Amino acid sequence: MSSPPRPVSGGHNDDELAGGKGCLFCEMTRQHHPQCARRLPTRIILVRHGESQGNLDMSAYTTTPDYRIPLTPLGAEQAQAAGRRIRDVVSSDADAAGKNWKVYFYVSPYARTRATLREIGRAFPRDRVIGVREECRVREQDFGNFQVEERMRAVKETRQRFGRFFFRFPEGESAADVFDRVASFLESLWRDIDMGRLEQDASCETNLVIVSHGLTSRVFLMKWFKWTVDQFERLNNFDNCEFRVMQLGPGGEYSLLVHHTKEELENWGLSPEMIADQQWRASANRRSWAEDCSSFIDAFFEEPKDSESSDSEEDVEENGKIKSLE
Secondary structure, eight states, rough: OOOOOOOSSSSSHHHHHTOOOOHHHHHHOOOOGGGOOOOSSSSEEEEOOOOOOHHHHHTHHSSOGGGGGGGGGHHHHHHHHHHHHHHHHHHHHHHHOOOOOOOOEOOOHHHHHHHHHHHGGGGSSGGGGGEEEEEESSSSSOSSSSOHHHHHHHHHHHHHHHHHOOOOOOOOOOHHHHHHHHHHHHHHHHHHHHHTTTEEEOTSEEEEEEEEEEEHHHHHHHHHHHHHHHHHHTTOOOTTTTTEEEEEOOOEEEEEETSOHHHHHHHHTTHHHHHHHHHHHHHOGGGHHHHHSOOOOOTOOOOOOOHHHHHHHHHTTTSSSSSSOO
């Protein structure tokens, strides 16, 4: 016999609270008690790999599979420097506030990203690292097996004419394909957060670092912030070992403008509307999303005319029925 359903009330089950799970009341009423709020990472940091042999010499792709392309010596140095900068980012605020901090890494399975993570990891004591997960869904866009340089040059010219987001490389992927697998990864990421798999100590700040590739990282931002295709195509690529910090604002939203400056976002290709949205996210809370968040409605709908509102009032009879339209 199945057990009877638990009663729904404003109270909380102690086991639920101790386990960090949302209570039944919160789940069924869509309301939230402070003690039931999910524990979110303080930062999500996206890092592009260091300089690779393919960045230095495109002919490397004609004889070496993309996933085996190694870092150059300069790329290893870039990764070490990035590790020190990332450590400073995640530790400075926590140390000033007297809080503990830890890091969880996701990494693309490609040789250059794995090597980048090894060099980044030199900046972090082992006891600061919660874990590392190799994640195939944040790998590089597939450009189609071995890449003959002359052929790829012609294909990329075609991509410029067709559109960078929807163009699919022969035997490879489009950015839209990458979007689909990044969306799947984000669903898994939220499950990991909800299940508490990314934290060991509830009293410390958790930081996620995703070591990936330029286009994949831009697609990640597009999916997270709900950017349009046109907005995605405005974006400039990450430099080698450049990183973007999505930091949690006081209202519970992630924003690039908590850590970065408006000038940086402009240099990355964000439009004024995209920057305004980041400003909103830096201080907004989730409950005001429907009323206040930029939803790009103006791109599809015109502002209603004054005459339309007056006409609609005249069309309504006293009994509440709408007059027939001639």
